[in-house]
Amino acid sequence: MSQVAYGCLMAVDREHVLRSAAALLTRKSTSTMDEVAKAAGISRATLHRHFAGRDVLVRALEELGIEECEAALSAARLDDGTAQDAVRRLVRELEPAAGLLAFLYTENQLFEGEEQNEGWARIDAGIAALFRRGQQDGEFRIDLTPAWLTEALYGLMASGAWAVSEGRVAAKDFNHMIVELLLGGALRREES
């Protein structure tokens, strides 16, 4: 019908399916496999052939999120220049993955019993290390712990993604809103 030719044999584009799933689940985290399939433009049977079950799909999304985060961390070169500039680069690199991150951030609550993917631990550590470096260099205040700043970064990215998807914030302001709030806060800099 409205199929698009991908490669040979018209094989399903795994990347495309994951993107669609991420976009849908970000909006409605309880979407069924059928809804996910429709969103990707494939049948439920085919979706099942590529992702044996809902948990497999979510795990795949988690892997994708981890990959994108690690790629963003690398691209942002967190060890270079001032910590402030590194944070700005990090948010910019992380923006394309914001929707996926928002989904995974809340979904992680469900993995309570099980051990969480070690990838997150590495990413958390990398970001926290950046904030710690900023504190040691005297750039960042020391009364906000690196762990909290890391958590806040996730939370603000999720809030930003939702706010954009619901039209409360313009997509082009995403970066500025998050970075400026995270770094500078709401108060005017000129204040004593």
Added chain:
Amino acid sequence: MSQVAYGCLMAVDREHVLRSAAALLTRKSTSTMDEVAKAAGISRATLHRHFAGRDVLVRALEELGIEECEAALSAARLDDGTAQDAVRRLVRELEPAAGLLAFLYTENQLFEGEEQNEGWARIDAGIAALFRRGQQDGEFRIDLTPAWLTEALYGLMASGAWAVSEGRVAAKDFNHMIVELLLGGALRREES
């Protein structure tokens, strides 16, 4: 068995049930009615007698959240003193409801099709008005929109609630972490 006498006829304490449900659903938003009932120490049948269905329960939690938010807004006297101090009072008053807010904040994604409760619109407007006042008084920077600051406040409260519940942040630091990040950001004030 381990029942506690409340009023006459040992009627179920609606408030207690809602509190338990909020606490459980904050941790695991997909908990079943059976789990909610067990968490409240009552049977599924009794839970059903008081809340006809899962949606009714969620709506009741939403009402509770709205009530607590409106009470917090009143208690914080958002029109008094500096906007900065008002924000501090607001977060302090909002803290007890943080867990419930975190749950509703993500759950609201599910109400996509339906119209959202007008209570939230009033609360959003009240908080946004506070940020707007702060901007007009020259306290707050004007490049961060009131709508975004409101959204960020919700997001940080949710992140804070989760971080505390998972032990990444000490409960006693909840207020400080949120208020200081929201108002002052991560950068040291002494920066140019």
Added chain:
DNA sequence: GCCACTTGAGACATTCTTGTCTCATGTGAA
């Protein structure tokens, strides 16, 4: 003690989602 009322426990049908399967269709390569 008696009665009205509420609860807990369990049975039950219903609905929704999932996971599996089969079969017809259509594509691209040989």
Added chain:
DNA sequence: TTCACATGAGACAAGAATGTCTCAAGTGGC
């Protein structure tokens, strides 16, 4: 053309959660 392969559509059973019901038990007011 012919073959191998992937897809779409649909049927099907299994499981989970829900909503409803009945019945026995316990409490408090009378």
